[in-house]
Amino acid sequence: MSDSIKNIDEKNGVIVISTSGYFNNVAGEAVLEIFNEKIDSGSKNFLVDMADSKVVNSIGVSILIEIIEKLQAVDGKLAFCNLAGIVEKTFNIMGLTKYCEVYDSIDSGVEKLS
Amino acid sequence: MNKTKAEVELKLPVIPDIELTATKTAEVISKHMNLSEEKTGEISMAIIESCINAFEHSKTKEIYIHFIVSKDKLTIKVKDKGIGFDKSKVEIPNIENKLNTDERKRGWGLQLITELMDTVEYDSDETGTTVTMTKKREDNE
Numbered sequence: 175m176s177d178s179i180k181n182i183d184e185k186n187g188v189i190v191i192s193t194s195g196y197f198n199n200v201a202g203e204a205v206l207e208i209f210n211e212k213i214d215s216g217s218k219n220f221l222v223d224m225a226d227s228k229v230v231n232s233i234g235v236s237i238l239i240e241i242i243e244k245l246q247a248v249d250g251k252l253a254f255c256n257l258a259g260i261v262e263k264t265f266n267i268m269g270l271t272k273y274c275e276v277y278d279s280i281d282s283g284v285e286k287l288s
Numbered sequence: 289m290n291k292t293k294a295e296v297e298l299k300l301p302v303i304p305d306i307e308l309t310a311t312k313t314a315e316v317i318s319k320h321m322n323l324s325e326e327k328t329g330e331i332s333m334a335i336i337e338s339c340i341n342a343f344e345h346s347k348t349k350e351i352y353i354h355f356i357v358s359k360d361k362l363t364i365k366v367k368d369k370g371i372g373f374d375k376s377k378v379e380i381p382n383i384e385n386k387l388n389t390d391e392r393k394r395g396w397g398l399q400l401i402t403e404l405m406d407t408v409e410y411d412s413d414e415t416g417t418t419v420t421m422t423k424k425r426e427d428n429e
C-alpha cells in the first residue's frame with residue numbers, strides 16, 4: 175500500500191479510504207488506484223477520510239474530480255470526512271462540495287452513505 | 289510580541305514536495321505575527337499553488353520566495369526566472385466545465401491564490417514571473 179494511504183476499509187457497503195500526509199499528485203493517484211479496483215468490484219459509495227492529510231495541493235484534488243466524474247456514470251457517491259479547515263475551503267473553491275458531502279467523522283459519513 | 293519589519297528569503301530547487309519547506313516557514317512567520325490558524329492555512333495553500341505554478345510552467349530549476357513582515361500585513365513574493373506567462377490567457381476554472389468533458393481537470397492554481405489571499409499581483413515577462421500576495425493582519429492579531 176502507498177505511503178499516502180493509511181487504511182482501506184469497508185463499512186456497511188461503503189469503501190473508506192484514509193489518507194496520510196501531503197495530499198499531492200502521488201496521494202491522488204493512490205486514491206484513484208484504490209477507487210478503480212473497488213469500482214471494478216461493484217462498489218459505488220466511497221468515503222475519503224482526510225484526518226491525517228492537513229495539507230493538499232490542487233493537482234491531488236484534481237484527481238478527485240476524475241473520481242466524481244466516474245461515479246456520476248454509475249450513480250455512485252463520493253464523500254469526505256475529517257477535513258482540515260483549509261482543505262474544506264479548497265474543496266469549496268474548486269467546487270467539489272457541490273457534488274460531495276463533507277462529514278465530521280467516519281461513522282457519520284458511513285451512516286449517511288450506506 | 290515583536291511586530292517590527294522582518295524579512296525571510298528562501299531559494300528552492302525543483303524537487304518533489306519542496307514547497308512544504310516554504311509552508312513550514314510561513315507557519316513560523318504566521319505564529320510570530322500572531323495570525324489565526326485560518327489565515328495560516330490560507331497563506332500556506334497560496335504558497336503551495338504559487339510554487340507549483342512556477343515549477344510547472346517557468347521551465348527553471350529554482351524559485352525564490354521572499355516573506356516581508358510589516359506592521360499591518362505579510363507580503364509574500366514568489367519569483368522565478370523563467371519564460372513568463374500571459375495571465376489574460378488563463379481561463380477561470382469551473383468544475384461544471386471539467387466534469388464529463390475532455391477539459392483537463394487541473395488549472396486551479398491562480399483561482400485558489402486569488403480567493404485565499406487579500407491581494408495578488410502578477411508581474412511576468414520573458415525574463416520571469418513574480419507573484420506578490422498579501423495577507424492583512426487584523427487589529428486583534
